[in-house]
Amino acid sequence: MTARRLVYYAGIAMICAWILVPIWLIAVGAIGGRQGVFLWPKSLWPREFSFAAVELFLRIEGVGKALWNSVLAAALTMVLSVALGAPAGYALARFAFRGQNAYRLLILLTRAFPIAILALPLTVSFIRWGLYDTVFGVALVHTALALPFAALVSSSLFAGIPRELEEAAWVFGCTRLQAFAKIVLPLALPGIAATAIFAFVISWNEVFAASVLTVRERTLTAYLLTVLSESPLHFRFAGGLVLILPSVVFIFAVRRYLFAMWGIANR
Amino acid sequence: MAGIVIDGIRKSFGAVHALEEVNLAVADGEFVALLGPSGCGKTTLLRIVAGLETRSGGRVTIGTRDVSDLPPRERGLAMVFQNYAVFPHMTVFENIAFGLRMAKADRARIDAQVARAAGLMHIEHLLGRYPGQLSGGQRQRVAVARALAVEPAVLLMDEPLSNLDALLRMEMRAELKAVLREAGTTTIYVTHDQTEAMGLADRIAVMHGGRIEQIAPPMEVYRTPATTFVGGFVGAPPMNFVKTLAADGKVRLGGLELPCPIASGEILLGLRAEDLAPVGADSGFPFAVRVVEPLGAHILLTGETAGQTLRVVLPPEHEPRAGQTVHLAPIAGRWRWMAADSGKAIAT
Numbered sequence: 213m214t215a216r217r218l219v220y221y222a223g224i225a226m227i228c229a230w231i232l233v234p235i236w237l238i239a240v241g242a243i244g245g246r247q248g249v250f251l252w253p254k255s256l257w258p259r260e261f262s263f264a265a266v267e268l269f270l271r272i273e274g275v276g277k278a279l280w281n282s283v284l285a286a287a288l289t290m291v292l293s294v295a296l297g298a299p300a301g302y303a304l305a306r307f308a309f310r311g312q313n314a315y316r317l318l319i320l321l322t323r324a325f326p327i328a329i330l331a332l333p334l335t336v337s338f339i340r341w342g343l344y345d346t347v348f349g350v351a352l353v354h355t356a357l358a359l360p361f362a363a364l365v366s367s368s369l370f371a372g373i374p375r376e377l378e379e380a381a382w383v384f385g386c387t388r389l390q391a392f393a394k395i396v397l398p399l400a401l402p403g404i405a406a407t408a409i410f411a412f413v414i415s416w417n418e419v420f421a422a423s424v425l426t427v428r429e430r431t432l433t434a435y436l437l438t439v440l441s442e443s444p445l446h447f448r449f450a451g452g453l454v455l456i457l458p459s460v461v462f463i464f465a466v467r468r469y470l471f472a473m474w475g476i477a478n479r
Numbered sequence: 480m481a482g483i484v485i486d487g488i489r490k491s492f493g494a495v496h497a498l499e500e501v502n503l504a505v506a507d508g509e510f511v512a513l514l515g516p517s518g519c520g521k522t523t524l525l526r527i528v529a530g531l532e533t534r535s536g537g538r539v540t541i542g543t544r545d546v547s548d549l550p551p552r553e554r555g556l557a558m559v560f561q562n563y564a565v566f567p568h569m570t571v572f573e574n575i576a577f578g579l580r581m582a583k584a585d586r587a588r589i590d591a592q593v594a595r596a597a598g599l600m601h602i603e604h605l606l607g608r609y610p611g612q613l614s615g616g617q618r619q620r621v622a623v624a625r626a627l628a629v630e631p632a633v634l635l636m637d638e639p640l641s642n643l644d645a646l647l648r649m650e651m652r653a654e655l656k657a658v659l660r661e662a663g664t665t666t667i668y669v670t671h672d673q674t675e676a677m678g679l680a681d682r683i684a685v686m687h688g689g690r691i692e693q694i695a696p697p698m699e700v701y702r703t704p705a706t707t708f709v710g711g712f713v714g715a716p717p718m719n720f721v722k723t724l725a726a727d728g729k730v731r732l733g734g735l736e737l738p739c740p741i742a743s744g745e746i747l748l749g750l751r752a753e754d755l756a757p758v759g760a761d762s763g764f765p766f767a768v769r770v771v772e773p774l775g776a777h778i779l780l781t782g783e784t785a786g787q788t789l790r791v792v793l794p795p796e797h798e799p800r801a802g803q804t805v806h807l808a809p810i811a812g813r814w815r816w817m818a819a820d821s822g823k824a825i826a827t
Binding site: 374376377379380381382383384385386387390395398399 | 529530531550551552556557558560561562564566567568577578581582625629
């Protein structure tokens with residue numbers, strides 16, 4: 213094995229460890245039984261399995277509601293991001309218009325703007341509009357966060373579908389809308405599903421906006437942030453596991469399409 | 480069935496004129512090939528007829544209808560695309576039936592038409608497959624069958640054979656010609672392959688730099704090209720153009736004396752490679768052979784006359800060697816005069 217390959221594989225191992233070690237620690241803490249939490253050094257495989265902590269955690273007052281709020285906000289974010297992002301992506305992929313590249317950059321720039329700066333004006337405006345402390349309000353902010361990805365990923369999806377397919381549909385009797393529905397949409401569907409899941413995960417993971425914009429209607433992340441600091445250790449691990457598991461599973465499911473997005477960002 | 484009239488079609492991309500005032504009338508049931516090098520505007524013209532490209536000026540009439548401002552679906556035409564554009568998520572059957580379904584044809588008619596179109600293209604056994612399971616040649620057949628199934632008044636084809644290998648291309652060419660002749664469909668066929676245009680078309684429109692240089696039946700384009708461009712583009716090897724000097728209404732080339740249409744000055748003598756025959760050393764013009772390529776059916780010679788490169792095709796019984804000088808003379812009547820400055824043919 214050459215030195216170059218050695219460095220290559222060592223790099224891969226490090227990146228994997230960077231992601232996997234914390235997940236493993238949380239998992240061992242959450243389902244490794246009460247002793248597992250304090251055990252040191254940790255065994256690679258927990259000595260006992262117990263979902264008691266997780267079960268107990270889920271039964272805490274407020275967790276169920278927060279979980280439901282999280283799911284609701286994430287689902288709303290998903291729907292809104294796809295409904296707004298997919299048409300934007302289609303326009304970017306199919307039409308040549310003035311300022312197209314600037315627009316593409318502008319979409320990404322929304323992510324460069326720190327939400328902390330926006331927090332106060334946003335809170336004031338949300339109170340004024342009656343959106344403060346509502347799941348819908350949180351979903352709106354999360355949509356703003358997820359929209360750039362939704363637009364760029366779907367743009368690369370649509371760009372990957374040959375224009376001639378649409379043109380053939382027009383020639384053989386379709387309107388623009390029909391051609392989109394019959395030809396483009398079915399071919400883009402797996403990718404759009406991935407985009408939707410990604411938007412879901414962004415909302416699910418987001419904690420800052422959700423904490424600032426809610427008091428009683430907390431999402432799970434915002435709720436855990438306030439509650440867990442006062443909880444026993446194995447509760448925190450259980451909460452962490454409940455929080456990260458869905459996003460890990462989702463991201464794993466859509467990883468292929470995330471690479472497609474980087475493909476377009478590098479162009 | 481319907482003819483097509485292209486009337487003064489223009490297309491500019493900013494300051495670039497892709498098409499300038501193109502006029503072309505295709506008769507009902509006629510097969511016209513748009514032939515030209517890449518970038519000559521032939522595909523743009525076809526796409527304007529299809530309604531897939533906007534135009535900067537002019538009108539398109541199909542049958543008796545001015546379709547200039549209609550979307551593609553209302554123009555009553557079918558199209559075969561260069562890269563097939565077969566829908567990958569539909570079976571071959573669904574692909575061929577697509578146009579009929581959009582036209583809300585009833586089930587019996589769809590079944591009958593799909594079976595007929597698939598039969599014409601010999602793909603009946605593939606109807607249940609998806610395009611991903613087909614070869615390039617089979618996909619091309621599906622694309623043609625899809626176009627034939629709607630029984631279009633007008634069929635547009637954009638380099639449909641250019642992605643196929645040479646053997647398949649020849650096979651498809653012959654089949655297409657037979658099928659389209661049978662159907663009597665008015666066809667515009669875009670190609671950069673002059674063999675395809677010559678073999679298929681009733682008339683060829685040779686395009687160059689956004690205009691049509693000549694519209695004529697294949698043999699006429701070949702025998703009497705309207706410009707040096709047409710003579711050079713159509714035919715392999717291209718037509719020879721020998722720069723000569725006229726004096727007293729005659730041109731002298733070696734021992735050869737030809738009457739020419741201008742009294743004096745420079746003029747181009749257009750000679751097809753196979754229209755030259757060896758003659759005795761006392762007549763004709765000398766031709767210094769540089770390269771000899773025996774090609775089976777004939778031999779191809781490259782050499783020089785009066786400092787200009789010429790290509791000559793001779794029957795295989797002649798076997799001059801490289802370095803030899805032979806004397807050649809054109810077959811009676813088989814030459815053409817072109818203006819030295821404009822490259823346009825001069826009538827004799």
